Amino acid sequence: MTPAITPSSSDWMRPLGKTGLEISAVSAGGGPLGSMPDLFGYDTPEEQAITLVADICASPIRSIDTANGYGEGRSEPRIAAGLKRAGAAAEGMLIATKVDGKDGDYSGARVFESIKESQGRLEMEYLPLVYLHDPEYAPDAGFEKPGGAIEALLELKDRGVIGHIGVAGGHVPTMHRMLDTGAFEVLLTHSRATLVDGSANELIDRAKREGLGVANAAVYGGGLLASRTAPPLYSNFQPAKPEILAAAKALFDLADEFGIKLADAAVQHSLRDPRFDTTVLGVSKPERIPVLLAGLEVDIPEEFWQRAAELMPDKSFWVDANAK
Secondary structure (H helix, E strand, O other), X not given: XXXXXXXXXXXXXXXXXXXXXXXXXXXXXXXXXXXXXXXHOOOOOHHHHHXXXXXXXXXXXXXXXXXXXXHHHOHHHHHHHHHHHHHHHHOOOEEEEEEOOEOOEOEHHHHHHHHHHHHHHHOOOOEEEEEEEOHHHOOOOOOOOOOEHHHHHHHHHHOOOEEEEEEEEOOHHHHHHHHHOOOOOEEEEEOOOOOOOOOOHHHHHHHHHOOOEEEEEOOOOOOOOOOOOOOOEEXXXXXXXXXXXXXXXXXXXXXHHHOOOHHHHHHHHHHOOOOOOEEEEEOOOOOHHHHHHHHHOOOOOHHHHHHHHHOOOOHHHOXXXXXX
């Protein structure tokens, strides 16, 4: 582990694998921007989201990560409106989006349709980074077959419609299967490289060996590590195992002992890991940006990290402990 990265660090801006793209150590997650109250438990009004995007552009955060399906398509146009409002401050922002299946359809035809939708909503003819999103939810979709999603993404790259191709998801075996194709340049993993779960460790190591860029998302585990009063859920807002809940409680107690916020430690834990090119953090309110940035500057003693590591649940309790 290395010291946590802050906006004043010389490597706050860094290469994203071998793509040639440059990305900030923290990226803003676009899920909350689309307002998904059924998932996050709160609404994000359109004007609030647009203002938030403009404020992100005025901050050291230089990347926004979204998806075709976030908020049933609301996230992308709100980002476009926010970029317009930001004006010159939006220059150099890296906007990444994701191809989403519709009713389980991940065919090549659906990929072309999804990209066209994203181009229109983002008002961007050229999409510099596009991920295949959540392939674990359609394991038999034939991603690798002729006429499938991967072939379509590669064709769009060859035509200059998209710049680079990534894969974003959780289920580790599926992510390994996707990397086996050799088509992807960036891996985005979520909720599997946190203070209470290391399911993606081998996957991340593989991605780095193969020269991929790596993004780490959901470092709060769906909110469990952000607040003591969060619902007892973890990863895709599913019921958390008792061992995970016990570890989270112990971590909150440890953070209290050191006079720090566990949410800050959860973020810094990712930023201290040199394997990650960027850490994706969902933000829903403009006032959260300065709070987030201030949390990066909090000095967390090495003793905290040593004791926190001892509280990591046994890998048999991790999300993908028995995944196939």
